[in-house]
Amino acid sequence: MSNWKKGPRAWVKWGLIACITVLICFLCYRIEAGGRQFDHEFDDGSRVSIGSPDQEMSQRLHKLCRVWGFAKYYHPKILKGDVNWDYELFRVLPAVIGASDEEEVNAVLYGWIHKLGTVKENESEEKGEIALEAGTDWIYDSSYLSPELSSLLINISKSGYIDKNRSYVSFDNIMVPHFTGEESYPDMNYADQGYRMLGLFRYWNMIEYYYPYKDIIGEDWDSVFLEFLPRFMEGTDELSYKMACAELTTKIHDSHAYAFDEAAALMGGVLIAPFTFTHTGENIVVDGIDADYPPGIETVLPGDIILKTDGIEIWDYIAEKSKIKSRSRDTVVLNDLPEDIFRGYADEITLTVKRDDEIFDIAVPCIERVRSESSNEPEPVSHRLLENSIGYIDPGALKAKEIFTIMEEFKDTLGIIVDLRHYPSDFIVYSLGCLIMPEQKNYVIMSRPSLTVPGRFILDKPMYVGVDNPDYYKGKVVLLMNECTQSQAEFTIMALRQAPNAVVIGSPSIGADGNVANMVFPGAVHTSMTSLGVYDTDMSQTQRVGLTPDIYVEPTIQGIREGRDELIEKAVEVILESASS
Template identity: 35%
Template sequence: MSRKLLLHILFLICTSVAAQQNADFNLDFENVKTPQKLPANWMQWGTGYQVITDSSHKFEGARSVLMKAPEDIKPGTFGCVASTLPAIYEGSEIELKGYLKFENVVGSVGLMLRIDGNSGPLQFENMQSQGIQGTQDWTQYSIKLPYSSNATKIHVGALLVGKGVVWVDHFEIFIDGKPLAQAPGRKPAAALLDKEFDGGSGFTISKLSPTQIDDLTNLGMLWGFLKYHHPAVANGDYNWDYELFRILPKIMANISATEKQRIIHQWITKLGPVKTTSKQFDESTAVLKPQLDWLKKAGFGKEVETLLDSIQHASRKDTGYYIALQSGVGNPDFQNENAYGQMSYQDAGMRLLGLFRYWNMIEYFFPYKPLIKEDWHAALREFVPKFAEAGDETSYKLATLELITRVKDTHANVYNQSPSLDKYFGSRYSAAQLSFVENKPIVTDFFNASLSKQSGLEIGDVIEEVNGKKLGDIIKTQLRYTPGSNMSTRLKNLAPNMLRTNDSLLTIRIKRGTKTMNLKVPVYGQEQVNLYANYNKKDTCFKLLQPDIAYLFPGKYKNSYLPKILPEISKTKGLIIDMRCYPSEFMVFTFAPYLLPEARAFVKFTTGSVQSPGLFTFTPVLRTGANNPDYYKGKVVLIVNETTLSQAEYTSMAFSTAPNITIIGSTTAAADGNVSPIVLPGNIRTGISGIGVYYPDGRETQQVGIVPNVEVKPTIAGIQAGRDELLEKAVQILGAK
């Protein structure tokens, strides 16, 4: 059966399924098979809350859904009723409408809409930022989100966070303003019809020879080049993962170099001819240029090189099946990438796919590739045997984490939990939080205050050995798997892993003052040790330290607080902005203008190109502020350190243009730019800084960070005395008594 006929048949099936399932989605909650249980096709997300069908309160019909908070609300719990629909509709915008009635809500309530693709969540909104609470009779609410062409699932629902009770009723979904029943069905890409390797690649391999390593290295680069350059692949005409699985055994067979060239030529020719263009990018505006010299050095042969030359100069659209640029920002959107969450880790083809997918994403769409400061092509050759021979889950995921670490980007890490990695590093944690002070790991806080006494550790203790291993050996081993843009950030990321184990106790040698002692320290699971317990840990966003010194903590800040905060700040002679946090709201165009007498340039970006993969060009400079004679005329001190990351760094760049500002502290996390999520086989969730962020004069921020005017770092003595030496220095600079 031809590919076109299959497409036509599947299109008709999807259209009829859409019409059939509209009647079964049960968006009005009326179909209930068992009283009190949730309506058909609905489920409970979250834990600890009562979520049931209710007939005593309803907007229309006979039933609604009730969500009620428990008396004792545990951290991280919430109530949510949700349903999942197939994303089989054509359109560009989706809207969810629903009616809510609520009583005595303290926290937030709202609708929930999430759009997923093969790679994971694409768009999400739950109305929490609106802070809807209190008591309200039946009211219709609405959420609108972009509806991506690579969406696979639509999740709809309602959410209660905090105290209170909520009733939900009468949901409606619209695609481009049309009710779901009237939305046209989507024509699937041909890549979705290829099912040959749904059960795995079937590719196995033993220890590699040097020639095989070279062949796989060249194949990985060629596969990625075609993925992002050939129009047929960009159109979604081929499942490019499965094309790799088809070519792998042929290239790895014991055949001559001439025969391999013939197979590659045949493989590329199958994709069809391309239309070339004479249009070239403007080299004068290029910050990074495509590096494709290797095409003529890989030994593919003259015929293949001729084909590749035409593909290099092919006319391409500005979006593709596997890659697009996020609207309004320009960071890469790696779409339609299968997570292969149920892959077999003995599948060498899947493991090599993980390597090739990630390597090529970095090769063509990482704005800071030169800052890797090593030969990225040589890195591919180095990692080919590591991935090919990693025959179990732990080895494969460690190889992936090591590769991610080599990118030197604080935004690049393994985001999702992995039992195999937890077992490798230790699934149980000490309650003590470590930080590197004076290049030594020091206890600076506790993740669980109630367990602090049981630990035997005290704030200010210096860790010297763990389970008989010296500090230097531990750091050397851990750094191999600890990503970060600079060493201070890598040490910050490494610190929580130093006190991990699969046992019930750790033997730790510490130095406390002038004494050295050994301790048996208990460890706990993550249900007792919340590693994020001290994240943005402050009691308020604003206070007066002294009558004439104001203190602002952006980690708790809300733009809605401005009318109350600004008059108080205006009365002071000095303002301290403590950016040792992540801003809870975007402040660049709300608070920053208050510090500026006029509009000032603070940043410019580089963005990549789908039409010319590997090309990055500067955007115009961006300004914040406006003519403002009433700007803040007092002194400003901005505090930063390695916890100042991403949006915090971006915000600091805007603030740094203010007159009379002094930046104190230490170098920041040095990873700026919107994050582009990446998913790799085995459902490994990672990402990269997706756009380049530079000062208006072209100076780097990546790996450099926000460099303070006055370097101030905590000392061991200061930690032991319970002092905040950076805050003390800020007050001193402002000239306070």
């Protein structure tokens, strides 16, 4: 009998221990993960209805956007992952919309932020020259905010909170921001005005606090919010929302920015005309026919100038296609739009072309594929020896560390041509730099986001390329570039042009340099931006400007017709002149 009694007591005891253990594990998990993922109140919809905001309501929502974004990136409680700040927006919106006047709006916002708790002030210990600050002067304006709300936000701005591991944005070891804390809401109801507004609020604040070139976008960012608010609020369907997202990304004028969605609503078609083109002067010129071009029918030819597409003047047609394509420079076409201009759903497009002095129409068939995935195109080769003992290197076809083998092969050549019209497949800034330079030289200054002050970018010390190397390559080094030279290719040119025998030939680069940060809108619309600032050694801009060649060369229509690469021809000429002098 005693054993029987002892048995149940033991089971109760062990059961209690198990329950406590499970509870402790759950609490530890919740602390580690942060509490925001346990908030599911608005999983099925925001329950927010705004209608069409008038001017007064638009200004009110702009203020809410500012306060929401400021708290999101500054307040420790949100940074710790304890609050679902998306859903808090949905909770406060009805009170903000329904407020009778601005005094009541400010009171609502004060109560909303105040309930997050007090913030301990900490002085930032980060050193370095400031390159950019977010526009947060408005938190000091007690006529725009109430004195109480202004004082509260000023206090929060001094938090200096560093731990971002569970926040909406975190950073890697080189301070590239990662917005991995953001929910993509792939099953979003596109008629839900709360979620549509969240898309605008989220992106606007990402740019406000973490875009290193906000000072040169050429747009008033507050005005952009007011411009796009009705765009986000007006539609009820998937395409109108995703088009608004895509067009918003163009306002930062950054060729690193793009917009695509997993449902392919923004693709603009699955059929593409099977030819390539280039941009020379004011002309769009066919420069190649794809191997997949259907045989046995009339075709465009290299050198044909495209005047119209389906009866629309080519530049008007390009302008329409460019509406959702962010571009660092408005004149750039070849880089940002090569596979989008002649993409659609029709089986063919009609081009009006000029060939010599004749103007006529050609019906061009369109095929279903992405040009870069064509199986009929030949594989590129990483290097080859040209006539007259000149080496040619295609950085876009390099294998890892192959550059050392190539340079050993080319060590006795008169010169090398490094074709940075192609995006490098291997990072050769330092590997090739140490082979072509006799000593170290500074080549770039970068800015990185502050860990403690959102919106602040701090300048690094100058970066150096090259090593002390008396056996450096003595031949001429020619770097080729055009508007397709972007990002790492631009960074590579900035470094390699420091070599004593280097010269850059071609046309200006795109002007989009610095590591990329990826973001997502609600509705799983993905986008990106340049996340680190890149400046020349004299602190002049490269973004939206591009790098300038030492010798300007662009293709001519005659050269395209004859199948010549005039940049390579000029490079050979420069190398031979250097060798003979």
